Amino acid sequence: MKFTEGMWCLREGVRIEWMSNIERLRTENETVHLLLNKLQKHRGDTLNSPTVSAQVTSPQEGIIGVKLVHWAGQVDNGPHYKLNTTSGHTSITHDKTANKLNYTSGPLALDVNTAANELDFVFRSPTGKKLTGHSWRSIGYVADQRTEKHRYEDGIYAEKQGYMLAELDLGVGEKVYGLGERFGPFVKNGQTVDMWNEDGGTSSELAYKNIPFYMSSKGYGVFVNHPGKISLEVQSERTTRVNISVPGEEIEYFIVYGDSPKDVLRRYTTLTGRPGLVPSWSYNLWLTTSFTTNYDEQTVTGFLDGFRDRDIPLGVFHFDCFWMKSYQWCDFQFDEEMFPDAIGYLKRLKERGLRISVWINPYVGQASPLFEEGKKNGYFIKRTDGSVWQWDFWQAGMAVVDFTNPAACTWYSSHLERLMEMGVDSFKTDFAERIPVKGIKYHDNADPERMHNYYALLYNRIVYETLNNRVGPNQGLLFARSTAPGGQAYPVHWGGDCESTFEAMAESLRGGLSLMLCGYIFWASDIGGFEGTPPPALYKRWVQFGLLSSHSRLHGSSSFRVPWIYGEDCSAVLRDCVKRKILLTPYILAEALRGHRDGTPLMRALFLEFPADLNTYAIDTQYMFGPNLLVAPVFSEDGEITFYVPKTEEEGAGKWVSWFDHSKSYEGGQWYTETHDFDTMPILVRPGSVTVTNPKLKAPEDDALEGIQLLVNGTLPTGTTVEVVNPGQTGEVLKTLRLTSGSDGKTVEVEGHDVEVVYIGQ
Structure with a gap:
């Protein structure tokens, strides 16, 4: 979020209290505590102005964190990202004569200038080279009166929206990457990026997978440890900085050092969790029914026969959402009109050597038989008056499962287990971006805004753990669209709704590469594009690309993706690409294990x-x-x-x-x-x-x-x-x-x- 108009002016209604001085400091074990305040000319400057408390810590060797707090009296109902921490790898020295504090964690060092009114943070590599830091006017508390709650008649008690602002320096020629699966320019310099999961397709600035971690070409990464909305101005407000702002009273970030980009990822995933592994069969070709197409057992069987007759290896068949009745998503029941013998049919598919995947989402439409059960037992997100939160966007009268409620998790998991008993091997965990934030209450009283992105973790985790509880560690997998930091533990993720164009194919690749600079090792796209029907040339080129992705799925919206629809030459291309990927299996398995490590x-x-x-x-x-x-x-x-x-x-x-x-x-x-x-x-x-x-x-x-x-x-x-x-x-x-x-x-x-x-x- 931009708060300034150039270097000298603030936007109307905005005030920033810049921290310029260290009033006092103390060390406690491996933590440095700093009290920051504004420029101090005399003792009267301590009055009528805010302070910011800063804590310097190191959760892992080679990682240094800075937590900045304006007001500490806020209620913290979570959620919080799980971080893996260790101790015993830091050293702290404070040279009072030289006005210099040095905090070291393995190869990474932080120098803090403690001289009066000379606040300055510099993160350094082992050679002493500056990586980034806080220079003049780069730590501040923002008070923004451009808010509905601000009333002039309240006088000195008029409320303002507060933001914590941390601006990190960028060097000459420095480039920034990552920040989740972003489909715009791969190099993020010059962009405004908001961490807020939304269902926007692949051709906009919106993203399904927002990860507040970026990697710099100078040999470090930055992870912002906050599950709520984070705004980053990447050389787009101050041309020498990344400006990071968070609504509220505190912000915490971690500088992650590495002697190579791979080493940065190693340390980042040490902190947030290593990527999970997947079973070998998942590297097969996946075929789906597509989204809104009409299909029944005869249609599906015809597709499978076509692959067999053309000698195109196929490993997984996926039933998209209309395997259930319309308006009843999700009730986890095969539509008996289309599949009168679902158990028998899944068995027949298994006899062909296929694995089975079905589409699910974390919502329950009002027409679903499960709606009344979920309402009665309190399994849904509620409004503050105790009623079920509902809307008609996507499913009529749709409710959202409250995964902070353990009983709701058990209930949801039981339906997955029933499908697994029928023969289902994997679940496409679609959606989880449209999560309400206003006027609602979670079972565990979690902060709704902080839950918006975090919700995807809970959703994917319950499904992934249900699968692995049945088949064993590293033998289950999802096909997930949304995620948040730490979600690499619950693979696989795919790129979401793309158009059937060469441009969309290219933007999908940009999104995948950006996500995989954030700790994710697996990724897929909808081969052929999701929206529209691809011309044969695009279909064949996307097949070539898609079969050299970690996971490969033919999927569309209103048209099928079986190759012979586009010409038998498309069948030949697909056959060659599938067989090439299969012969590369030993190489793929070894590299996946490396990524897991x-x-x-x-x-x-x-x-x-x-x-x-x-x-x-x-x-x-x-x-x-x-x-x-x-x-x-x-x-x-x-x-x-x-x-x-x-x-x-x-x-x-x-x-x-x-x-x-x-x-x-x-x-x-x-x-x-x-x-x-x-x-x-x-x-x-x-x-x-x-x-x-x-x-x-x-x-x-x-x-x-x-x-x-x-x-x-x-x-x-x-x-x-x-x-x-x-x-x-x-x-x-x-x-x-x-x-x-x-x-x-x-x-x-x-x-x-x-x-x-x-x-x-x-």
């Missing part, structure tokens, strides 16, 4: 993998699929594409090589323009890399070791190892392959296992 996503922005190559920091139309495969989706009907090949740090490793034509090589640090038919696209294999594949696999869940193949490009570093993950338990390593150079200095030998090695490049 350290927060590195499967799909990576180029700078995350190549931080030393400055050309990579602005690129948002390409990505790395794991560490070894450069993917450049084609965003044009004629197949022309210009893409960048990064510089690698592996000296003498060789050149990048085309996945499709091993005789074709590419120099790092160069741009290339090519034209591709629909049977190829730019997929490049990194020099000095070994990629584990298995051409014998028919499905991701098959035997990982039988038929394993190593794709080696160039000279491998000494001591290279490769992990083969168990498809039946994706958190378990079956075998670690140790690779050594052959006697000729070029070939590779694998210790203790008979593995086919395919050499490409020089």
Whole structure:
């Protein structure tokens, strides 16, 4: 939110009390307590003006937090994000002569200028280089009288809306990324970004997944620990700062240091939670009924027969919302008119080797048989007068399940368990953005505004835990649209409602890459686009992109996404792309496990993998699929594409090589323009890399070791190892392959296992 008009003037009705001085300080264990006030010329300046209490802490090594509080007497009913904390990694020194306080957590340091009226915070790297900080007029309390509750006739008691304001410095050329799944420009500089989950599609500034964490190109991240609405002016109000404001009386942020972008993510997910794992079968192709299409058992069976007859592997079938009767979402009952023998039909689908997913949401329409039960037992969010909160937007008379009520969670979970008994394997947890904030009351009295974004965590958690309680750890998964910090523990997330255009395909990629710079390692998009019907060229190009995403789902709104509708050449493209992803299963499973351990996503922005190559920091139309495969989706009907090949740090490793034509090589640090038919696209294999594949696999869940193949490009570093993950338990390593150079200095030998090695490049 903007409060100023340029550097010198405030907007009408706004007053900012800037903190300029440290009145006093004390240390307590590993915490520094500071009392901040305005510029102090004489003792009278302590009167009739606010103070801000600051606490400096370190929840994890390499992370320093600053909490700023104006008034401490507010009622705190939560909720709060769960943070993982440790102690014993800090040091504090205060040189009173030099007027300098130094707070250190591992490699990260904070210097505070304690001289009178010289308030200054500087966060520094291990080399002493400034990362960010608070310079002149950057910590303040805002009083805004432009509010309904402000009445001039109240005089000195007239209320104002308060905001805590923290402005963090930006350096020359510094770029900012992340802030959740945002579909606008990948580089966030110049943007105003509000953390507020909304159902806005993929072509607007609104976002389903708002994560108040951004990553800087200077080697640090910033996490704002507040579940309510946060506004960030990223070089859009002050051109040298990120201005962060929160309505209310306090704000807390954490600076997360890393010696590389991956290291920043490692520390951030140490703090907020490691990403969860998913079962291997989820990497199969998913097919849905689409949203508003008409379908019954005969329609679905025809689709499945079509995939079988065309030799297109299919692993998961998803029933979207009209598997239930209209107006009754959610009652968790198959529409008996369309599916008179639902239990029998799901069994028949299982006999085809398919997994089953069904659409759900956290709402209950008034026509649902569950509405009266939920009303009677207090399972819904209520108005302050005790009545059920309802509206007609989406479902007539819709109520919202109150997941702060343990009994409501048990009730909701029981219906999921009943569906799982029928054969359902996964749930698409749609919506959870349209959560009311005014005139309502939660079971646990949680603050409604702080619950708006947080609600998605509760929703996804209850569904994810219900699944895992039945099938075991890392064996359940969601297909979720909304989330909040920490939601990476409940995968998978998809990009929401996109249009059927090349532009929407590109914005979807930007959104996914932004989300995956916030601790999320899995992501998917609606292949072909959701709104509209894709032309064949777009369908095929999105298939190529979608089958090189962590998860791959064909889904639309009012039209089906089975390929032969768009032409049999589309079936051929889909078949080739699905089979390529399946043979990459060992590579995908290993990289997913790596992400579970350290927060590195499967799909990576180029700078995350190549931080030393400055050309990579602005690129948002390409990505790395794991560490070894450069993917450049084609965003044009004629197949022309210009893409960048990064510089690698592996000296003498060789050149990048085309996945499709091993005789074709590419120099790092160069741009290339090519034209591709629909049977190829730019997929490049990194020099000095070994990629584990298995051409014998028919499905991701098959035997990982039988038929394993190593794709080696160039000279491998000494001591290279490769992990083969168990498809039946994706958190378990079956075998670690140790690779050594052959006697000729070029070939590779694998210790203790008979593995086919395919050499490409020089």
